[in-house]
Amino acid sequence: MSKHERTDDIAAVASSLERLAEIGLNTAKKLGADAAKISTGASFEKRLVVDNKEFTLANSLASRSIGIVVHKDQKKGSASVNITNEESIKHAVESALALAKYSVPDPALVFATKAEAPKAKHLDFLYEDKLASLDLGGMTSEMQETLGRLGADPRLALERYEMSVNVSFHALASSTGMMQSERQTMASWSFMGMGRSDDEVTGFDYDGNFSFTRDDILPRSLADADRFVKRVLGLFKPVRCPSYRGAVLLSPRAVQELLLGMVLYHAGGRQVMDGKSRWDKSVGQKVVSPRLTLTDLPHDPRFSGATAFDSDGVPTRSQTIVEKGVLTRHLHDCYSAKRCHATTTGTAGGPFALSLSGGDQSLESIMKSHDQLLMVDRFSGNSDPIKGDFSGVAKSSRLFQHGKDRGSVTETMIAGNFFAIADAILAVSKEVEIVSGGFASPYVLVDGVSVTGE
Amino acid sequence: MKDLLQQLVKGHGGFVELRYHKRISNSFMAQKGRVDVANHSVTEGVGVRALVGNAWGFAATADISEAAIKRAIQEAQQNARALAKARAKGELTLARGRLSTAEFTGPGFDELMAMPLADKLGQIVSLERKLAQASQRMHTARCRYNEIIEEKAIVTSDGAACSLRLAQPELSLTAIAEKDGERATGQRGAGVSGGWNCLLAHPTLTDAVEGAAKTAVDLLSAKYPEGGQKTVILSPAVVGLLCHEAIGHTVEADFVKAGSIAQGKIGERVASDLVTMADSGRETIAGYAVGNLPFDDEGVETENTVIIDKGILKSYLHNRETAAEFGVAPTGNARAWLFNDEPLIRMRNTYLLPGTSRLADMIAGIDDGYLVEGAGSGQADANGEFMFGTGYVYRIQGGKKTELLREATLSGIAFDVLKTVDAVSQEFLWDLGTGYCGKGQAAKVDAGGPYVRCKITVGGEQK
Numbered sequence: 001m002s003k004h005e006r007t008d009d010i011a012a013v014a015s016s017l018e019r020l021a022e023i024g025l026n027t028a029k030k031l032g033a034d035a036a037k038i039s040t041g042a043s044f045e046k047r048l049v050v051d052n053k054e055f056t057l058a059n060s061l062a063s064r065s066i067g068i069v070v071h072k073d074q075k076k077g078s079a080s081v082n083i084t085n086e087e088s089i090k091h092a093v094e095s096a097l098a099l100a101k102y103s104v105p106d107p108a109l110v111f112a113t114k115a116e117a118p119k120a121k122h123l124d125f126l127y128e129d130k131l132a133s134l135d136l137g138g139m140t141s142e143m144q145e146t147l148g149r150l151g152a153d154p155r156l157a158l159e160r161y162e163m164s165v166n167v168s169f170h171a172l173a174s175s176t177g178m179m180q181s182e183r184q185t186m187a188s189w190s191f192m193g194m195g196r197s198d199d200e201v202t203g204f205d206y207d208g209n210f211s212f213t214r215d216d217i218l219p220r221s222l223a224d225a226d227r228f229v230k231r232v233l234g235l236f237k238p239v240r241c242p243s244y245r246g247a248v249l250l251s252p253r254a255v256q257e258l259l260l261g262m263v264l265y266h267a268g269g270r271q272v273m274d275g276k277s278r279w280d281k282s283v284g285q286k287v288v289s290p291r292l293t294l295t296d297l298p299h300d301p302r303f304s305g306a307t308a309f310d311s312d313g314v315p316t317r318s319q320t321i322v323e324k325g326v327l328t329r330h331l332h333d334c335y336s337a338k339r340c341h342a343t344t345t346g347t348a349g350g351p352f353a354l355s356l357s358g359g360d361q362s363l364e365s366i367m368k369s370h371d372q373l374l375m376v377d378r379f380s381g382n383s384d385p386i387k388g389d390f391s392g393v394a395k396s397s398r399l400f401q402h403g404k405d406r407g408s409v410t411e412t413m414i415a416g417n418f419f420a421i422a423d424a425i426l427a428v429s430k431e432v433e434i435v436s437g438g439f440a441s442p443y444v445l446v447d448g449v450s451v452t453g454e
Numbered sequence: 455m456k457d458l459l460q461q462l463v464k465g466h467g468g469f470v471e472l473r474y475h476k477r478i479s480n481s482f483m484a485q486k487g488r489v490d491v492a493n494h495s496v497t498e499g500v501g502v503r504a505l506v507g508n509a510w511g512f513a514a515t516a517d518i519s520e521a522a523i524k525r526a527i528q529e530a531q532q533n534a535r536a537l538a539k540a541r542a543k544g545e546l547t548l549a550r551g552r553l554s555t556a557e558f559t560g561p562g563f564d565e566l567m568a569m570p571l572a573d574k575l576g577q578i579v580s581l582e583r584k585l586a587q588a589s590q591r592m593h594t595a596r597c598r599y600n601e602i603i604e605e606k607a608i609v610t611s612d613g614a615a616c617s618l619r620l621a622q623p624e625l626s627l628t629a630i631a632e633k634d635g636e637r638a639t640g641q642r643g644a645g646v647s648g649g650w651n652c653l654l655a656h657p658t659l660t661d662a663v664e665g666a667a668k669t670a671v672d673l674l675s676a677k678y679p680e681g682g683q684k685t686v687i688l689s690p691a692v693v694g695l696l697c698h699e700a701i702g703h704t705v706e707a708d709f710v711k712a713g714s715i716a717q718g719k720i721g722e723r724v725a726s727d728l729v730t731m732a733d734s735g736r737e738t739i740a741g742y743a744v745g746n747l748p749f750d751d752e753g754v755e756t757e758n759t760v761i762i763d764k765g766i767l768k769s770y771l772h773n774r775e776t777a778a779e780f781g782v783a784p785t786g787n788a789r790a791w792l793f794n795d796e797p798l799i800r801m802r803n804t805y806l807l808p809g810t811s812r813l814a815d816m817i818a819g820i821d822d823g824y825l826v827e828g829a830g831s832g833q834a835d836a837n838g839e840f841m842f843g844t845g846y847v848y849r850i851q852g853g854k855k856t857e858l859l860r861e862a863t864l865s866g867i868a869f870d871v872l873k874t875v876d877a878v879s880q881e882f883l884w885d886l887g888t889g890y891c892g893k894g895q896a897a898k899v900d901a902g903g904p905y906v907r908c909k910i911t912v913g914g915e916q917k
Contacts, residue, residue, distance in 0.1 A: 055540045058533035059512040061794050080495040082516050099492040102572035136536045157713030194836040196713035204836040380833045381863050382843035386637045391863040391913040393841040413913040452681045
């Protein structure tokens with residue numbers, strides 16, 4: 001494989017995929033669809049795998065796909081194939097139409113209009129030639145340096161370390177006149193492992209990150225590796241957490257698992273549409289503590305989900321979802337917007353880059369604020385989005401007493417209710433962390449959680 | 455395709471493995487009188503793995519022409535050579551095992567292929583309507599159907615040359631009931647290796663519409679169980695989840711090498727002597743389990759691998775590479791999700807063998823405890839700590855099953871919990887056929903077992 005062949009391929013593929021989308025639309029029209037939307041994609045991926053601190057696999061993949069959604073007599077069907085010749089596209093359209101024929105009529109079926117989906121402005125930071133040309137040899141060099149950090153302490157049992165570089169292109173087109181396209185280069189990496197000494201195995205943990213540019217790979221992955229090693233090695237000799245009901249401190253990871261997911265569920269247009277949201281009539285009203293402000297930043301290069309348009313083809317935009325506890329909008333795609341007599345917010349398949357604003361207290365002062373405080377780093381459990389109840393195990397979590405770190409905890413379960421804790425937020429840290437390039441969050445101190453430990 | 459791959463696999467230096475894989479997936483979801491998903495997808499291509507010296511290279515192509523497959527072989531070998539420069543270790547060897555030359559067509563394949571998409575979709579829409587009408591308390595009725603129909607041919611340069619055709623349909627019903635703003639969920643679901651009729655005959659789907667609706671409505675007025683260490687009886691679905699998540703992953707040889715809690719424990723007691731646990735690719739106990747495979751994605755014949763025998767850890771789960779490293783035979787556990795995925799060590803049907811107790815006697819032996827039914831999602835850790843959700847719970851008081859309670863979260867250290875097992879029922883069920891295991895790639899797996907009585911931590915409120 002030559003790196004030049006690959007970069008040349010993506011340029012050629014970019015124009016061919018737009019043409020392929022047009023072929024898909026014409027085929028759908030010819031075979032009788034009332035309306036259609038076509039998504040096409042191509043990607044070239046190089047991937048290296050390290051198992052147990054030893055390189056074990058080099059991988060290169062080229063793939064294409066075409067997805068077709070058709071509407072016929074107010075009924076919907078869809079199909080996708082990874083072989084993108086005309087015969088294959090025709091078969092996919094026929095299958096989608098066959099399914100539509102026996103589906104249930106739905107007057108709300110809609111594709112984005114040209115007015116809703118004007119050509120989106122390209123996000124130039126998504127693509128870099130220098131990263132696109134990074135080959136397996138270059139990736140190996142980047143990984144070897146990071147591997148040196150990961151392998152320095154023999155107690156770190158590194159189950160897997162992977163890095164991939166993906167050069168991708170995708171295009172969307174619909175019979176309503178929408179046409180969007182985007183190209184992207186992305187390096188992403190992940191670490192998975194645990195601590196192991198002669199007589200002890202710690203819990204498992206993972207970390208990861210991404211970069212749109214080649215030069216950021218090494219500094220970011222080294223910093224990620226240092227953080228990962230420190231966190232895993234801190235899990236040895238866990239203590240039993242006392243059982244109590246009260247305050248727990250949620251790390252950014254736990255905030256995402258216990259708070260953000262629930263906020264998005266109840267702010268989601270699909271849930272509003274189906275009568276599942278508790279916040280269906282709450283736009284403009286306080287729904288959570290005034291300490292919380294949540295924004296989606298899809299044009300921010302710090303986030304891996306950055307994109308110029310959503311999966312309906314509607315251009316994305318930065319927008320606040322919750323401002324000082326008040327719900328500012330529901331998040332609609334074109335379908336839920338039509339069902340709810342609202343307008344799309346360009347969040348089909350999103351939101352894309354969530355940022356929860358920092359507060360006014362230092363993390364250190366929050367940790368000292370309670371005689372006894374469980375800091376939940378990850379939540380492994382179940383939650384009922386409708387009722388808001390959650391229950392599960394606090395993973396990679398630590399016990400603080402009078403602000404002092406007493407160590408990681410084992411066999412500790414937490415239970416509570418989202419609506420109660422989101423309303424009873426005691427503090428939000430100034431410090432904000434971006435987790436795995438996916439979202440940004442401070443540490444959040446919540447009250448009313450049942451902790452079952454010792 | 456197998457013939458073409460057999461021609462192309464010859465004449466290369468080192469080991470070469472070619473895997474053709476075509477997957478047709480049909481997915482439908484009806485809810486609230488709508489069809490939200492009616493999708494047909496086809497993914498097809500050839501994955502190539504090459505071992506050159508001591509390094510693996512992988513490449514894949516969706517173009518299944520002779521020329522494209524030859525290019526993919528060259529690319530995989532180039533990738534392996536590039537990697538070899540970064541590797542320190544010496545030779546990498548593969549245990550041979552029983553390499554398959556079988557041509558296999560699974561039960562129900564022809565039936566499911568012949569059944570028109572429209573008929574399947576029509577039945578899903580009809581089931582959703584029935585569920586919606588099953589109770590006046592129904593807020594949401596949802597019916598999901600997914601089927602995987604796949605064809606594979608696996609050829610290796612050292613003698614495997616096998617092909618299969620499999621059908622794996624699955625169906626689930628979800629009822630959400632509402633009363634005075636309170637909501638509760640009831641579910642029934644099953645997946646099988648087989649056709650449409652085999653799926654509908656699964657014991658879990660008997661009276662599925664009525665069962666899902668009744669559970670949802672009954673749970674509206676149910677309380678939560680109290681948290682703490684409890685004596686519980688785990689249902690077959692929950693036992694299957696425990697076997698898969700909390701034990702199965704820790705005995706996957708790649709995870710063992712990394713340092714899982716099972717490392718170095720072969721021959722040691724890890725469970726009560728009532729516990730015998732296995733992972734099987736063969737038709738064991740019941741023929742419909744979803745993980746039935748005649749051979750794995752390295753072309754190695756599958757087997758019934760006994761992991762724990764009467765409480766003693768006996769075996770890990772292996773691919774050809776780890777089997778050579780551990781000096782044992784491969785167990786047929788190498789599986790890849792799609793043509794462009796490399797095979798990883800994965801489970802198939804993971805289960806606890808039935809015992810001699812009767813469920814009624816096991817309940818009678820509990821003064822204060824729970825019977826836990828229905829498996830939710832689950833996760834387990836390298837040290838054996840696990841967490842999984844359950845559908846609903848019955849309180850047991852004075853040896854009798856009494857009050858229905860809402861869902862619970864269970865947690866513990868797997869080997870510690872298995873040491874507390876004091877009764878295992880005769881009744882047995884495969885009951886995780888709708889499950890997918892995630893390990894970088896997805897895998898369709900099944901799990902099950904008897905009812906098992908043990909001590910476990912139940913999550914809940916602290917006063």
